[in-house]
Amino acid sequence: MNILVLNCGSSSLKFQLIDSATEAVLAKGICERIGIDGVLTYTPQGGDKEETKKSMPTHTEAIRFVLEALTDEKTGVIRSLSEVGAVGHRVVHGGESFTESVLIDAKVKRAIEDCSELAPLHNPANLIGINACEELMPGTPMAAVFDTAFHQTMPPKAYLYGLPYRYYEDYKLRRYGFHGTSHSYVSKRAAQILEKPYDELKIIVCHLGNGASLSAVKNGECVDTSMGLTPLQGLIMGTRSGDIDPSAVEFIADKENTDIAGVMKILNKESGVYGMSKGLSSDFRDLWKGAEAGDVYAKEAIETFCYNVAKYIGAYAAAMNGVDAVVFTAGVGENDYRVREQVCGYLGYLETKIDVEANKARGEETVISTPDSKVTLLVVPTNEELAIARETLRLVK
Numbered sequence: 001m002n003i004l005v006l007n008c009g010s011s012s013l014k015f016q017l018i019d020s021a022t023e024a025v026l027a028k029g030i031c032e033r034i035g036i037d038g039v040l041t042y043t044p045q046g047g048d049k050e051e052t053k054k055s056m057p058t059h060t061e062a063i064r065f066v067l068e069a070l071t072d073e074k075t076g077v078i079r080s081l082s083e084v085g086a087v088g089h090r091v092v093h094g095g096e097s098f099t100e101s102v103l104i105d106a107k108v109k110r111a112i113e114d115c116s117e118l119a120p121l122h123n124p125a126n127l128i129g130i131n132a133c134e135e136l137m138p139g140t141p142m143a144a145v146f147d148t149a150f151h152q153t154m155p156p157k158a159y160l161y162g163l164p165y166r167y168y169e170d171y172k173l174r175r176y177g178f179h180g181t182s183h184s185y186v187s188k189r190a191a192q193i194l195e196k197p198y199d200e201l202k203i204i205v206c207h208l209g210n211g212a213s214l215s216a217v218k219n220g221e222c223v224d225t226s227m228g229l230t231p232l233q234g235l236i237m238g239t240r241s242g243d244i245d246p247s248a249v250e251f252i253a254d255k256e257n258t259d260i261a262g263v264m265k266i267l268n269k270e271s272g273v274y275g276m277s278k279g280l281s282s283d284f285r286d287l288w289k290g291a292e293a294g295d296v297y298a299k300e301a302i303e304t305f306c307y308n309v310a311k312y313i314g315a316y317a318a319a320m321n322g323v324d325a326v327v328f329t330a331g332v333g334e335n336d337y338r339v340r341e342q343v344c345g346y347l348g349y350l351e352t353k354i355d356v357e358a359n360k361a362r363g364e365e366t367v368i369s370t371p372d373s374k375v376t377l378l379v380v381p382t383n384e385e386l387a388i389a390r391e392t393l394r395l396v397k
């Protein structure tokens with residue numbers, strides 16, 4: 001069965017058409033600048049990437065262009081939409097309503113809408129994507145795969161904040177965590193690579209991309225994660241601040257003469273390694289180039305990022321009373337051996353030994369610790385689209 005995986009952001013839409021039998025990606029691409037002007041980038045399997053400017057006032061037009069591209073006579077990969085057996089939607093926030101992926105019906109859509117106040121930029125876009133598919137491909141089964149679902153196994157001591165309890169009761173203000181599809185996929189792959197039962201392992205997953213989060217997975221269940229009510233909490237990221245003293249919000253508002261919305265924009269878009277490097281870049285490749293050329297801000301940004309990751313690893317090793325494996329994934333985690341080396345440099349107390357040569361691997365599943373290391377260190381490339389396709393297939397079957 002061909003499964004269309006859709007990831008609708010506020011002004012973008014990523015897609016992949018996956019053949020579930022072979023797990024091959026038949027075509028993939030992205031619509032960007034939705035609501036502004038519109039650009040469709042489309043790559044069929046074995047073909048060339050093509051970029052087309054198209055007017056996309058809403059996600060509905062964007063999805064229509066994607067479906068046209070997939071069925072195009074020359075560059076399409078299917079003859080008609082009847083060859084799409086199901087659609088898997090990435091949905092950012094499932095609140096406490098969803099502990100796993102579900103088939104979409106009217107009740108599920110209402111629940112996704114109810115969670116919109118927890119993810120005001122993402123959930124409405126996800127819903128628009130769902131409605132557009134219903135309109136354009138009526139009758140095709142659709143699944144919602146939530147970013148938050150994997151973390152719903154966290155105990156109250158991990159998800160409660162030190163705030164008046166009624167905020168949790170009345171407003172559902174708590175830690176939720178994100179990147180759940182990635183944490184789930186990567187931790188399960190790690191267990192397979194280690195050839196040990198998933199439910200007998202203590203695994204720390206370091207999802208280090210432009211957005212970054214850690215999770216502690218004990219006996220097959222997430223017991224803690226670094227992102228919170230929103231993806232702003234936790235590690236220093238590309239442009240997000242991660243953890244700061246909450247008083248800094250008022251302090252910045254006073255000093256910069258701005259309001260809460262202004263401060264939130266600063267914390268989400270102008271902070272992280274981008275802000276720390278004085279705007280050099282949020283991309284670690286640029287930061288390393290800068291650091292090599294003597295840019296002290298870039299060097300400090302990288303060092304602070306790595307130190308933060310190492311501190312969270314320490315916290316999660318304590319939370320689980322030990323750790324069997326530390327796994328690196330996502331753009332930085334998969335590709336940046338120097339970041340991994342720096343992070344692992346803090347883990348000597350766990351009797352962890354990195355294999356410096358094996359660690360040079362890029363973007364492939366690799367054990368990067370020595371055989372005598374007490375904790376296995378691994379690189380496992382994440383594949384959220386494939387995980388969504390598998391979940392969708394499981395539900396449709």
Ligand code: AMP
Nearest residue numbers: 209210211283284285330331332335336
């Ligand atoms: P993601 O959000 O998982 O797509 O990760 C994107 C980030 O990965 C980029 O902003 C870069 O910081 C980082 N990245 C991608 N490729 C490399 C690379 N070869 N070396 C270092 N960092 C990389």
